[in-house]
Amino acid sequence: MSLQHTDREYEADLRQLREKLLLMGGQVEEMIRDAVRSMLERDERLAAQVAERDKLVNRGEVEVDELCLRILALRQPTASDLRFVTFALKAVTDVERIGDLAVNITDRVAELSREPPLPLPPELPRMAEAVQRMLRQALDAFVRGDADAAAEVLRQDQGVDDLYREAFQRALGLMRSNPDAVPSATGQLFVAKHLERLADHVTNVAEMVIFMARGTDVRHPGSRTP
Amino acid sequence: MSLQHTDREYEADLRQLREKLLLMGGQVEEMIRDAVRSMLERDERLAAQVAERDKLVNRGEVEVDELCLRILALRQPTASDLRFVTFALKAVTDVERIGDLAVNITDRVAELSREPPLPLPPELPRMAEAVQRMLRQALDAFVRGDADAAAEVLRQDQGVDDLYREAFQRALGLMRSNPDAVPSATGQLFVAKHLERLADHVTNVAEMVIFMARGTDVRHPGSRTP
Incomplete structure (x- = not known):
């Protein structure tokens, strides 16, 4: 009876961890x-x-870290649960940086x-939409432990990189042709760069989902013998 | 006797983890x-x-993750050792991103x-030196569990931010006065931005050292009641 009670608490802790990350x-x-x-x-x-809103996300990271430490200390998870908790510890850092x-x-x-004002670069809203979609899919894949869905996220990263290169060339062209455009075009350049880096963080999360689900580390090809 | 043996293996695992991170x-x-x-x-x-050389660093991250998982699974560390292992799991991500x-x-x-060629911006080598010094000090602080030394690293981040702003204004000035300088000046701008972000990753590591040593989370002021 006491053991069952502990099992229920353990399940509740893991569920809470999952929900906090999704939130x-x-x-x-x-x-x-x-x-x-x-x-x-x-x-x-x-x-x-x-x-x-970033303050909420920062608080969320602290809460997730504390919850992970508590689970590791009190529940001593093994096998796939242990992988899940270590995943949470690392993935929450990526989610928090996305907020930053x-x-x-x-x-x-x-x-x-x-x-x-400069003409709006069409690549930026398209990059933002792509990154939001990737993030949603990566976290869905995480909840379901679905490595295939996570692999699909990795494939989309190339599209974001392509949009970044287009935005980069567009901004450079604006600056060359009109020195007054330099501050605004630089601003667009940095937004594009930030979005590209956001996609990299989402990619990290997707790679961890694959590791968690398959036990295979795809982050650094060749670094791990299967 | 058997317990002592296990203790020695445990100590050896922790030492190996420390050495891998320093390497x-x-x-x-x-x-x-x-x-x-x-x-x-x-x-x-x-x-x-x-x-x-980045390939070595990537392999290092995989090895550190595996070592942490092994320690968590087999040694079930508690208290300060548990904090240290979770620190290693998170900090290794920052070190690997610094390499990226x-x-x-x-x-x-x-x-x-x-x-x-453009005139060399004096801020860039100064930023690089500052970031290298901060990284060395953060990892020294980590080995010694020295929260004061880690706090000193946090104070240096402001200096890097100041240098970044100077480099930014210099690059903008070059682009405005000479459209042919746009590609090279943009390149300098990105190097400065990367160095500033490098310093942020070092800052993350220093904040974790403080958390590890004091049990106080300084990452997000106000997120945690003491």
Whole structure:
């Protein structure tokens, strides 16, 4: 009876861990969308909301870390549960950094709103949508322990890299042809760079899902003998 | 007798974990130095060496993760040892990303070597030195469990941010006054940005050392009640 009680507590801890990570995922997904929108629409109020929401994400990371430590200390998980808890410890760092990068995107909204407007680069909202979709799929794959769905996320990263290169060339062209465009075009360049790096963090999460589900480390090909 | 034997194996595992992390730290420290040098001196051979050394760092991360999983599964560490192992799981990710960022710095060495040379921005080597020093101090603090030394690393991050802002303004000025300088100045801008982000990863490690040594989470002020 006492053992069953402990089992139920253990299951509840693991479920709570899963839910907390998904909640944080939903929060940063909205932050990505709003950050890019605040930049393109010069909306300083929306930019401030992104920074405000990041505090929740930061608190979420601390809570996930504490929960993982408690599970490791009290429940001494083994096999796939142990892999899941170590996954959570590492993946939460990526989710939290995604939040930081969303805030970074908004950093210069106020400053750039005072510069002459540039034509909106179509790559940026497309990159943002792709990254949001990848993040959602990576966290869905995580909940279901679905390595195939996670592998599909990895394939989408190439599309984001391609959009980044287009945005980069577009910004460079603007700067060359019009020195007054330099500050705004640099701002666009950094947003594109941040979005590309966001996709890399999502990729890290997807790689961990594959490791968790298959026990195969795909992060660094050749580093691990199967 | 059997218990003592297990204790010795446990100590050996922890020592190995510490040594592996320090080894990786030394590797990425050299990578930072060589990456910036390859960019400033237009040395494509040195750039290739940085990418080559990154493979060792990637392998190191996989080894550290596996060692941590083994310790958690077989030794069931508690209290400060448990904090240390979870620290290693998270910190190794930062060290590995520092290696990735060093490689990113070298990414455009070949392309930019074909552009007209620009005056070397003095901020970049100074940023690189500061980041190398911070990384060395953060890992020293980690080995000794020295929270005060880790706190000193956090204070240095401001200096890197200041240098970044100077490099940023310098690059913008070059681009405005001379459209032909746009590709090279953009390259300098990205190197500065990468170095600033490198310093953020070192800061993460230092914050974890403080958490490990004091049991206080300084990452997100206000997120944790003491």
